[in-house]
Amino acid sequence: MEDLTLLKIELYKKMLLIRRFEEKIRQVYSAQDMKTPVHLCIGQEAIAAGVCINLRKTDYMVTNHRGHGHCLAKGSSPKSLLSEYYGRITGCAHGKGGSMHPVDPENGILGTSAIVGGGIPIAVGTALASKLRKDGNITVVFFGDGASEEGTFHESLNFASLKKLPILFVCENNLYATNSNIKSRQPNIDIAKKAQGYGLNGVVIDGNNVMDVYNAAKSAIEMLRDGQSPSLIEYKTYRWFGHVGPDYDHEKGLRGEEELKVWLRQCPLKSFVDQLLKDNILTLQQIDEMDNEMDETLNDAISYAKSQPYPDISELYKDLFYEGAI
Amino acid sequence: MEDLTLLKIELYKKMLLIRRFEEKIRQVYSAQDMKTPVHLCIGQEAIAAGVCINLRKTDYMVTNHRGHGHCLAKGSSPKSLLSEYYGRITGCAHGKGGSMHPVDPENGILGTSAIVGGGIPIAVGTALASKLRKDGNITVVFFGDGASEEGTFHESLNFASLKKLPILFVCENNLYATNSNIKSRQPNIDIAKKAQGYGLNGVVIDGNNVMDVYNAAKSAIEMLRDGQSPSLIEYKTYRWFGHVGPDYDHEKGLRGEEELKVWLRQCPLKSFVDQLLKDNILTLQQIDEMDNEMDETLNDAISYAKSQPYPDISELYKDLFYEGAI
Amino acid sequence: MPWTRVNIDEVSARDFLNKEGLRGISYKEAIREAQHQLLSNNKDVFLLGEGIDDKGGVFGTTKGLCDIFGSERVMDLPIAENGLTGIAIGSAIAGMKPIFIHMRMDFLPMAMDQIVNHAAKWFYMTGGRVNVPLVIRSIIGRGWGSAAQHSQALHSMFLSIPGLRIVVPSTPYDAKGLLIEAVNDGNPVIFVEHRWIYDYIGYVPEEMYTVKFGKGIIRKHGNHVTLVAISMMVYEAMKAAKILESQGIDVEVIDPVTIKPMDEELIFDSIKKTGRLVIADVACKTGGVGAEIACRAVEKVFNFLKAPIKRINFPDFPTPCSPVLESAYYPNHNDICSCIKELIDGK
């Protein structure tokens, strides 16, 4: 098969993994034994998939409170993530972090902040380290429209542009911060426009079209690998479920159902899979198979996670200070 | 005389007051009895004068560590400022604040922060109060190029634009923050350009040409009084003396003398007074008279300040909490 | 007295209120009511905070207020804590009376510069000419594996900053009265609410009233040990006192109500009687309010102390996520009981 075809299948698989992973969480969450606040990214899968597919294992990726998809797309194992959400010792953060603080150093995820805007400068810092050490890695940082309102956003863009750091800023503009619409938080101007004020390349892209997502990220990342200016891509998108937890917002009167319906029609998986069928890249049967396989993998991962031991109470008193000093 | 002529004389007087005031401080400072860090604004007088002449007494003005000129231009009395610098009880802050924390509520100066970027949101807050109370006042906030790097700058611009607040942001870009050149702090892009990313009017103006300063501020302020969008004016300028204290930087090897010389040639007073002479608005004799008068006023103010009593030690333990609660 | 009473569970609360014919509402309703009345009675008061106009209304405390008063007086905000705190300060020095609401206290470090370098110092820096009537409401109390960045009680960080008030209401009555007092006070107030007691019910008069800063309350009289309990720990202290009573240990429970100013006289008088001091706080141990109270006791009433002072706190670690670790993290009335028993037994 030609490269583009393989790529498309790969993109679809990544999106599917994220979608199914989040749906699994929705299913199990009511049992109340996954005791961590979950911020689902259903509806936004194309961004994680389309961006991260451009990354190498050693590249750094910085996510935020809504980070399940980003970690999966970067290569983290569903088992270690789910064990973490279930508070088990085999979780990626040994149960200390939960859903909001994934870590996976082998995949370039050095930890996660759930403070809005908190991860942006930290990502600039990993990019700075790459520049100082000339290790050839780039950093991608994901953050929301809300995070772009924090002072750290401005401070980070200024510094990244000043030092021409190898970093791609990815703003997932899903129009909301918790239940607050962007209209009550920002004047009606693209976030990407701000990036231009710092001399960064700033572009606005449909975040629900995975090929558009991919292409924009690809060219921005190629520029970084070439030593050119950093970029900011603003992907317009929408989160289908509540800010936190497994429920629909319209059921609680938090957001309108009409708005949701418009965005459901722009489901990043649906439109893409239709295209793949039309282009004879996948058959219905293959799609079903992939679905089933994914389901099995994730059921396994859930069972695995739930079978893992909780940390011993003594773990509470560990990991305050690194002890491996020279 | 026609209005414009009067205005020009008024502008010149304001600049002269600021220049002489700062020069007086340079003269007396070596006596080591003015025990407060002084951040002189010589070289930047046109901005304070040209902006503040557009303000009403009740309008709010927010300044920063380099605030002598702004306060004088807004109408504060040299006596109360100098008494403050000398740490006397009759100083505008009763000796508690010193040179970095002027206050003059009757002239719309509600206190001053010397934290870089600290005053910017506070100014947005007074503008918000004006909007909520519909008191018709506007706010002008002065800050440096360094301050525009703080997160508060971004947060303030976003909010001011969102709520269309009656505020004029005035960035005095003197190319330095302490001894650090703007090139090592920002990519080479006008600060005004950032304002556009927030939907503000952002313009760059020669800060050493007082008529240009005046006109830009005038039209921005007229827009505010009309209820239109807030603006940011970036005035390019240069400070002649050290970041703090009375000395030249080149004498200490902190900045180049060549650079200074270029800017000395653009002295905001010199070029303006030449014009006034040429236009027969003032005669040499009048200018000398104004000089002498100003000198006398300021000598008086210095003598006054030095004759004032120090606060009683008991004052140390006052003013922690406002006690006039309802 | 009805307004100093602590109701440790809903049944006893309802019983008491019915018997006395008093109106009872919850802690969160008390806060909402205070704000409602403040907004109605003072046009300078306004609320601001991220998502405060949302349907949930900050766990119920601002519910519906935006509908009543409009979005200029109940103002949703961008996510920009330091800048917005500065903006609130600016509005306050220009005569408004903002109440800035944070869903979690963990977000205050973002605004630390404006709180510490600006709000706290403004009145002093201006020589007493310009005051800052700013109330900062922030909510503490663990969620659901919320972990290190969403579970903190950070009032200790503000203890060492002159110019701030720190208010830690434990009852619905105090929550309402202190919030009204906070707005009237005219100074920056850090108002710390505990989410675990949001649904606790108690007597709250309908009219506006104030509870003064710096006046602690003896929640239960006793002779053997003085137990100073902060915020939600008042409830754990009352439960512990009840258990210990049955074991012949007579605990005096003091709720300082505000920790800055601190009603040290009340605590000292109690120590003079009991000779023993225990402090239970809802935060990490080191550098906390417990240390400050203990130190003042040993400075001023040393001769009355019969035994070591003890503290009950979270361990000096960030909050872990895993439920097993999380539940080991938080002390409760059992920890208070064993601590006091050890103390009395001289261990």
Added chain:
Amino acid sequence: MPWTRVNIDEVSARDFLNKEGLRGISYKEAIREAQHQLLSNNKDVFLLGEGIDDKGGVFGTTKGLCDIFGSERVMDLPIAENGLTGIAIGSAIAGMKPIFIHMRMDFLPMAMDQIVNHAAKWFYMTGGRVNVPLVIRSIIGRGWGSAAQHSQALHSMFLSIPGLRIVVPSTPYDAKGLLIEAVNDGNPVIFVEHRWIYDYIGYVPEEMYTVKFGKGIIRKHGNHVTLVAISMMVYEAMKAAKILESQGIDVEVIDPVTIKPMDEELIFDSIKKTGRLVIADVACKTGGVGAEIACRAVEKVFNFLKAPIKRINFPDFPTPCSPVLESAYYPNHNDICSCIKELIDGK
């Protein structure tokens, strides 16, 4: 021993160094030398801070280093403390060893979110997988009427935050050794320097060495009272001890060197001997390290205490500008003498 000796003035310092044939350099030179050697010996180390490449070189402590190591390793910064702290953290978790330099501690509240919510918690939040080798140097000590926003010592604010080290060197020897240890330690370290002692001279070996965290030093032995002195207060304490000696009062001066971790054993042992405790700090009183030390003493060695504990601090007010108020604000050895005399006299 030469490395624990405190030289209270330059004459005695020079005398001592000449007599012993030891190298003496100033506190600020010691800091510069530590950084110079760290930069030379470890390619991951870099310095960053506002204006650190300037000719003055942060009061001399970075002087010339940019010329030697270049602007990538001695990096001037935009004025953006929170963001840049985050950037330093990011570089640290990716393996660099940043030393972030602040001309004044007053600017740390700007960076509080990144310090408290990020650096301090990162190792714990990641289950011990990713550590943050970040050193934050900040300078305290009044200037010249610098007033409320440029005179603060804010180490108390960090006391209650698990996951931080707080280091308060008083001698040139400790300044160098602790800074090297701070970089090696691999955890976030708040390194607090006092500008009044920048020119103080003492023995400093030329080679690299470390001073361990959590090990206090008895600067002077004594039997009547334990005086714990922080940072520059060590000098005032030594002067006071000398004066008191002539009055027959024998003071034991303890320099805790680091206040987090705190060498409580050393302090407790001293109290066991003296029965009396005084703590002198360079910050406001309430909620400070003095309270924490006092509280631990009364928790753990209560039975040895013969008298109330006392604290010597700045008053609980912001710093005023006026020279008359400013000089009343700062306590010195006279205040220590009167405090200790009162204590001994049982007043």
